[in-house]
Amino acid sequence: MKRKEFIRNTSLGMGALFLPKSMLYARHVDPSVFLENKIDVAQKKRMADVALNAARSKGATYTDVRIGRYLNQFVVTREDRVENIVNTESFGIGIRVIANGSWGFAATDNLDTDSIAKTAALAVSIAKENARLLTEPVQLAPQKGYGEVSWKTPIEKNAFEVPMKEKVDLLMSVNDAAMKGGANYMNSLLFLVNEQKYFASTDGSYIDQDVHRIWPTFTITKIDAATGKFETRDALSSPMGMGFEYMNARPEDRIKGLAGTLYKNRYDMLEDARMGAQEIGLKMGAKSVEPGKYDLVIDPTNLFLTIHESTGHPTELDRVLGYEANYAGTSFLTLDKWKSGKFNYGSNLVNIVADKTQPYSLGAVGYDDEGVGTQEWDIIKDGTLVNYQAIRDQAHIIGLDHSQGCCFADSWSDIQFQRMPNISLRPGKVPMTPADIVKNVEKGIYIVGASSYSIDQQRYNFQFSGQLFYEIKNGKIGQMLKDVAYQSNTQEFWNACSAIADKSDYRLGGSFFDGKGQPGQISAVSHGASTTRFNGINVINTARKI
């Protein structure tokens, strides 16, 4: 399926430009296939050993093998009907080697012994062919083998085991609520992921992992028939590293936001649809924003994406070094800034942490895709740049004797490389609620939900929009605004950070579709934050006439 067609078929709209390779090549299957135990660990170990031995015999000095089974389920609906139920499975093997100091990789979906050995030999021949174009041999940070180990997302209810009727009934009730609330159109989607990943390497690791993710979302559309104008309001859910329990919000998962209910850890899709239908009515008649400087109070449902683009990407070491120069770009956070130990990234309230361990997060796994145990580390401390994101072949460049465990491939068919772990803004250290923050704002805008986003290739200049905007006047939330986008420069923006709510407001946002690399790969990543204030940020008006 082409991305373009997928987007059209699922009515996902413009935002979702990246799809997992495992889906593009995936096979449609009977959902009952998902519950089959496709292949046992002993069999995977035998296959992996075939690849390890074949590569070694052809001259590889290091080999790792990833045998992956990637399952996706999409339930796509609009108004009163199911548009599409898509079940896909992708299964295959990717073999990465070092030979003559150079990386080589090959992958196949044919897992018989001869094919695996042939694929391993192809990986070695590619490495040898490329060795003549090297300037220096690959240098891997040491990594001890873990032996035979396993890890599983701590889900309470496997979403693939939930009967399809239950999923369809839920989406139908959500759509019905929006339509009864005055929507003209309602599209809703349930997106489930299960990655069954087996990793083996010549370091002596045999790692079996079972990773689950879920994303319920919708778009409500309202049209003014007289003028032909329309507005949309997207769900305030977040994709999560959870099972179907995410769909069952408990009282403690509801946060009384400054303008409506928000969700922590778990989500009430039906309630959000009801709320959304009311809000979209207000959005139609909202005041068009007066451009100028405002103090922004940004909810985590919006701020997660700003953190992703302006903090997550520029601290990826491969970008800093130039490995992404031809596609995703480089970074303004050059090595000299890090080495100085004094680079002022943001105000001293700003503490950014990287991790692949946070419960319920999209990035959480036990081991990364080159067999390194996952960790947590500081990236920005009290406003100063202190670290990057590095994998085994980069660790030595920043003086580390170990990888930080953030290597990932979106499919067995693609080469693993450095990908963003969860990157989060630590909550404020002093007790503070979003209401406490707003009461000191004279002229501001409160922003909820993510929408349009764009940033330059070195991560200086960005522009973000949102789902809902409310005027703040003299410490009080006022009327709804529309046509709002904020534009800033990363360093100026984070230095304008003047208040962060405490941990009681901390929530995870995230994306299933972080795109990087050539061929393009996507990755799922979470970003935690509490409601945060930024002073004097430039806001533009995006209304136009055609």
Next chain:
Amino acid sequence: MAILNKEQAQQLLKKVLSYSKADECEINISGSEGGNIRYARNAVSTSGGVSQNSLVVSSAFGKKLGVATINEFDDASLEKVVRRSEELAQLAPENPEYVSFLGPQVYKESATYVPATGAIDPKFRADAVATSLKIAKDNKLVAAGFMQNSSGYSAMMNSHGLFAYNKSSNVDFNVTLRTEDGKGSGYASKGFNDVNKLDVASATKFAAGKATGSATAKALEPGKYTVILEPAASIVLLENMFFAMDARQADEGRSFLSKGDGKTKLGEKLVDDKVTIYSDPQHPEIPTSTWNGDGRPQEKINWINKGVIENLYYSRYWAEKKKVKAVPSPDGIIMEGTNASLEDLIKGTEKGILVTRLWYIRSVDPQTLLLTGLTRDGTFYIENGQIKFPVKNFRFNESPIIMLNNLDALGKPERCVSGESGISALIPPMRIRDFTFSSLSDAV
């Protein structure tokens, strides 16, 4: 399994179809082989090869559809996948928008496969990278680039007698060269069905010129400027207009083509009359498959003719409901131009900005198609018909509709690849008045 020729594919599909007991059955098969190589910091970084095959069976009972897929091709597996699709169809809810599979169609031969491209091997790719790296090093520049090739086939057959087959090949090459001090950057991107048309050295030299030339950029105030967009810059704006030309979205009132009360702008003049955009699967510069994924023939279609919206694309369901021809969305965009070169456009510009590439394009408002993004890899100030100096990159907020109303001049179309979606198009360089740059970026 190797790449099947037309007869082999037909034979296999007939066998699969013979297992069907459903009211209707349709089978799609595809397979590909290919490889890629990536380089950065003037050395190769990663490289790989991948091959895969897939067979999809769609079975329908009434308006209930079941789909199952397999990548094993022995008789037992093939029968099993047909049975599985039938079981799924029996369990599926009725789809009120289900449309029966198409009957036999007549397709023109496509020109999408070139044997030389199919013959590319790891050595060929490594040699190409070596050529590109030498140019970078000779010019004291730092290169990062990517080359990938694939060849494959797709075929389909159904119980109403439809059979379609296509074989295709393609190769993409793109490269970014940066000055050693990181102050200049240049980019080139090429994509072809025929590898013989790919000149890696020439593309790398083009990027090198942009990199060296952009190294001493000055800051200009943001605002409205006359711009010359090279094809790699304009494609990423035009494709957003193209992706939004779905008839149903327009009819439902949620598109830039909607007018309210269920009316659309189909048939209306929306942009400058110099704008003619069409698709043609037989075009020698940008051949595409002569059928789409559900078996509809791809024909030459005018989308915008002299500024008038002439066609929208339809799903088969929506076309049936609206009682119109079900025109499928095309695979290649072609915009008419003139014989003027890029240099001619520059010569005719009193004051303006030359844009090599636009990047990170996102929709800001779907009802006006307002897009935002940034210039990248070579932005230059033009005065009195000459490039005067490089300028710092800008963020823009602009709609392709407004932009095509402010169209001043067109040059000669050339094949380009979108840096955003990866689609190929044949687009002329264009000069636009009053293009809106809203802020400056420090990025190089």
